[in-house]
Amino acid sequence: MLDRKFVNAKIMDGTGAPWFRGEVAISEGRIVDVGRTVAGEAAETVDLGGRVLAPGFIDVHTHDDLAVLRDPTHAPKLLQGVTSVVLGNCGFGGSPSTPERHEDLVRYVTPVLGPMPSGVWHEFGHYLDTLSTSPSSVNAVSQVAHGAVRIAVMGFENRPATTAEIERMSALVSEAMQAGAIGLSFGLLYAPGCYADRRELVAVASAAARAGGILNCHIRTEGDTLLDSLTEVMDIAEAAGAPLHVSHLKVVGKRNWGTIGRALDLIADRRARGLDVTCDIYTYTAGSSTLLSVLPPWVSAGGSADVMARLADPAARERIRRDMEGNLPGWDNFAGMLGWDRVVISGVESEANRRLEGVNIETIAAERGQQPIDCMLDILLEENARVTMILHQMSEEDVKAVLRADFAMVGSDGIPLETGKVHPRHYGTFPRMLAHYVRKERIMSVEEAVRKMTSVSARRFGLAQRGLIAEGAWADLVVFDAEKIQDIATFEDPRRYPAGLDGIYVNGRLAAQGGTPSAERPGRLIRHRCACCGPQDQLVCN
Numbered sequence: 001m002l003d004r005k006f007v008n009a010k011i012m013d014g015t016g017a018p019w020f021r022g023e024v025a026i027s028e029g030r031i032v033d034v035g036r037t038v039a040g041e042a043a044e045t046v047d048l049g050g051r052v053l054a055p056g057f058i059d060v061h062t063h064d065d066l067a068v069l070r071d072p073t074h075a076p077k078l079l080q081g082v083t084s085v086v087l088g089n090c091g092f093g094g095s096p097s098t099p100e101r102h103e104d105l106v107r108y109v110t111p112v113l114g115p116m117p118s119g120v121w122h123e124f125g126h127y128l129d130t131l132s133t134s135p136s137s138v139n140a141v142s143q144v145a146h147g148a149v150r151i152a153v154m155g156f157e158n159r160p161a162t163t164a165e166i167e168r169m170s171a172l173v174s175e176a177m178q179a180g181a182i183g184l185s186f187g188l189l190y191a192p193g194c195y196a197d198r199r200e201l202v203a204v205a206s207a208a209a210r211a212g213g214i215l216n217c218h219i220r221t222e223g224d225t226l227l228d229s230l231t232e233v234m235d236i237a238e239a240a241g242a243p244l245h246v247s248h249l250k251v252v253g254k255r256n257w258g259t260i261g262r263a264l265d266l267i268a269d270r271r272a273r274g275l276d277v278t279c280d281i282y283t284y285t286a287g288s289s290t291l292l293s294v295l296p297p298w299v300s301a302g303g304s305a306d307v308m309a310r311l312a313d314p315a316a317r318e319r320i321r322r323d324m325e326g327n328l329p330g331w332d333n334f335a336g337m338l339g340w341d342r343v344v345i346s347g348v349e350s351e352a353n354r355r356l357e358g359v360n361i362e363t364i365a366a367e368r369g370q371q372p373i374d375c376m377l378d379i380l381l382e383e384n385a386r387v388t389m390i391l392h393q394m395s396e397e398d399v400k401a402v403l404r405a406d407f408a409m410v411g412s413d414g415i416p417l418e419t420g421k422v423h424p425r426h427y428g429t430f431p432r433m434l435a436h437y438v439r440k441e442r443i444m445s446v447e448e449a450v451r452k453m454t455s456v457s458a459r460r461f462g463l464a465q466r467g468l469i470a471e472g473a474w475a476d477l478v479v480f481d482a483e484k485i486q487d488i489a490t491f492e493d494p495r496r497y498p499a500g501l502d503g504i505y506v507n508g509r510l511a512a513q514g515g516t517p518s519a520e521r522p523g524r525l526i527r528h529r530c531a532c533c534g535p536q537d538q539l540v541c542n
Contacts, residue, residue, distance in 0.1 A: 003027045003508060005042035009053040010482075013469040016451035024053060026475040029508035034469055048479055051502060054450045055467050056083025056476035057430045058457035061247055061280050061411025063087075065094055065142070066113045072136040073517045076416065079497045080430040081478035083506045083523075084139040086411075086461050090218040090247060091187025093145030095121035096152045096172050105151050107304045108192075111290040111347070111386050114417055124172070125179030128525060135521040137511045139476070141461060141528065143185045143216055144176035146204060150192045158301035160197045169200070173207040180527025182462050183214030185247075186233070189332065190293060191300030194220065198236065205240035213528070214461070215242040221332045223252040226263055234270050234277060243276035245460065248413050249402050250281065250394050253337030257395040264405055271407065278460055280411035281402040283432045285394040286491070288346060288415050288423040291380060291387035294334050296323045304385070311381045321373050338393055340365065340372040344491075345379065347388035347420030353379065358421040358492065388415055390423055390491065400443050403433075409456045424494040428487030431498035435486045446482050462528050475508035 006024045011034070025033040025040060033039070059077060062085045068074050077085060087093075092112045097105045097120045106116050121127040124144050131140055149172045153165050161169065173184055184205060187193040205215045215237050219229040230246065237244035246267070251260045270277055292300060292307075299310050299320060310316040324333055335343055340362040348356060356364055356379065365375035380387060402408050410433055414426025425432075430453055438449045458467025465473045478501060485500030497515055504512040509522035 002032065002040050002042035004044045004046060005038065005040070006046050006048055006053055008050060009048040010050055011469060012052055012054045012447050012450045014055040014451055014455040014467050016448050019052070019447060024469060024477075026508045029475055031469060031471055031473045031475050034471060046503070052446070052480050052482050053469065054478050054480070055454040055469055055473075056478050056504065056506065057081045057410075057453040058084045058086070058461070058463060058467060059412050059429070060086045060409055060457045060461055061089050061282070061413045063089060063092060063112050063413070063415055064140075065092070066116065067416035068136040068138065068140060069117065069130065069134055070114065070418075072134060072521050074137050075497070075517055076414065076427045077412070078137045078504060078512050078517060079501065079515060080428065081480065081501050081504055082138060082430060083476035083478070083504065083511070084141070084458075084463055084466060086141055086143070086182070088143035088145045088181070089185050089216065089413075091145045091147030091185055091190060091193045093143075093148040093185075095124045095127035096148060096176070097121060098152050101151055101155050104155050104303060105148060107385070108147060108151060111292070111388050112415055123179070124176035124181060128180050128527060132525040136523040137517060137521055138506060138523040139463070139466070139526055140523065141182050141463060141526045143183045143214075144173055144181040144208075146184060146186045146196070147190060147193050149173060149204065150196065154192075156192050156300060156302050158191070158195045158298060161200045166200050166203045170203050170207040173204050174211065177208055177211035177213050177528070181208075181213065182528040183216055184208035185216040185218070187218045188220040188229070188233075189218055190290075191297050194297045195301070201236050202239045205236055205242050209240045209242035213242070214245055215240065216245040216247060218247045220330065222250055223256055223332045223337050225330065226251050226256070226259070227266060230263055230266055234275060237277065238275055244278075246277065246279040248281055248287070248411065249279040249408070250287070251398055252332065252334070252391075252393045254395075255337070257398060260398040260401050264401065267407065278407045278409065279402065279405070280409050281399065282411060282413050282425050283399070283403070283429050283437060284423070284425050285396055285399055286390050286392045286423065287394070288388060288390045288413070288425075291345070291376065291389045292385050294343065294376065294389070295320060296328055296331055307385055308381065311377050311385070317374070317377055320377070324373060334391055334393070335361075335372070338391060342392040343376075344390040344392070345387065346390045346422060347415075347417045348379075348383050349386050350383060353382060354419075388417060388420065400437070400441065403437060403452070404443060408452065409460065410453045421491070422494050424487070424489035424491055427489035427494060427496060428498055431485050431500065432487035434480075434482065439483070463526060475505055477503075477505040479503035
């Protein structure tokens with residue numbers, strides 16, 4: 001007896017091949033038969049009425065590291081059709097940590113990952129153990145974050161690491177890989193990652209590569225010097241012997257729009273020369289990050305008290321003003337490239353400033369009778385530097401160009417904050433791909449879009465036997481109406497779930513139906529090359 005059989009389905013199998021009318025049978029969490037018809041009786045037969053049956057979407061770029069623990073339903077992703085998430089991106093992660101530097105880690109990750117739980121995950125394996133024993137609605141695989149590793153060893157010190165410190169960081173990366181990390185992520189825009197030199201970056205990337213891990217990079221700059229930053233990480237990956245993934249590839253600033261083709265050509269050239277390099281992109285022209293990242297990197301050095309003192313110090317504020325009005329080498333001056341009207345406050349901690357959420361810095365400054373730089377610095381002071389922002393920074397044509405690239409896949413990069421006007425990508429990235437870029441803009445077929453959200457992602461991030469509708473694959477499946485699927489979330493009202501998704505199955509179990517999560521928590525932690533499973537990435541530890 002089969003557990004479930006889907007009939008009258010428009011099957012898009014994740015390979016990009018044309019859809020076909022057929023049936024799919026699942027048993028014990030896996031797909032056991034696919035065809036025009038399948039034999040055998042099932043405990044439940046689901047007539048899809050000609051709707052699409054596709055592999056569950058895989059969000060390759062999330063900051064859901066703590067969100068899946070705070071709320072295991074994980075509805076913002078699940079109800080998009082996401083059945084697996086990749087954690088530990090952009091150098092942000094909740095582990096490893098040390099008691100003496102834990103407050104530094106909390107300061108670093110809270111604006112992006114949300115509130116940290118009590119206690120300290122000293123080892124990355126302890127964090128994975130927590131994920132393993134806390135079932136979620138979605139599967140998860142995690143990278144170890146270079147930012148967390150560097151903080152554990154040397155805090156926010158703005159200097160090159162010593163040989164001993166590099167050896168300790170490399171050891172922490174090796175331990176994380178042994179525990180089941182899929183690879184290592186850099187956040188070279190952010191402190192402390194931006195303080196690391198090539199010697200350090202090659203060493204820690206090599207530690208991940210030796211264990212079969214991927215190197216995933218938020219590159220140093222994405223504006224005027226985008227090509228230099230791309231070249232930097234590709235050179236590091238080559239030196240380390242690591243496959244490379246570039247996070248949210250884009251070009252920032254109106255004066256740079258239209259040059260994304262040069263970045264794509266640079267990646268294509270390295271691929272032709274033998275470097276295994278891919279990228280992801282979200283389906284919006286606005287990004288989101290910490291407001292602190294608008295400031296020159298030196299501002300974030302040292303502990304929280306040091307940062308707050310600089311924000312309040314007249315001499316430091318004058319230096320910040322000079323740097324932001326000038327052209328500091330190797331730094332993306334977002335406000336200079338975009339204008340303060342494109343820098344929007346999206347999340348604050350205090351109720352007193354809640355009204356600022358959704359308002360741009362230029363408007364707030366005018367209301368306060370201040371210059372925009374002073375206004376921004378005062379907001380950071382008022383909020384203990386824990387502020388998130390939305391940047392309206394990219395062109396639609398550039399987004400389309402990256403989405404079309406053979407080596408590109410889709411990731412939301414959503415920031416899962418519990419308050420504020422979060423970026424709508426946390427609720428709408430994957431339906432928007434199908435509704436806006438496929439159905440409206442017609443930049444590719446539905447089948448190709450599904451491939452970029454499923455099998456391409458699974459293959460890149462070691463999610464073996466996922467991302468396909470094929471015999472033996474895990475039954476992560478999504479049912480949707482290709483003509484009705486639609487993102488509903490907006491910048492003004494971002495916490496809205498999409499329409500047109502009818503059923504979502506994770507490991508063969510119903511996780512959501514008709515826009516409502518079920519009581520099931522069928523997601524699993526997937527460890528990469530862990531000690532208990534050996535080298536078979538597809539095996540699951542619980």
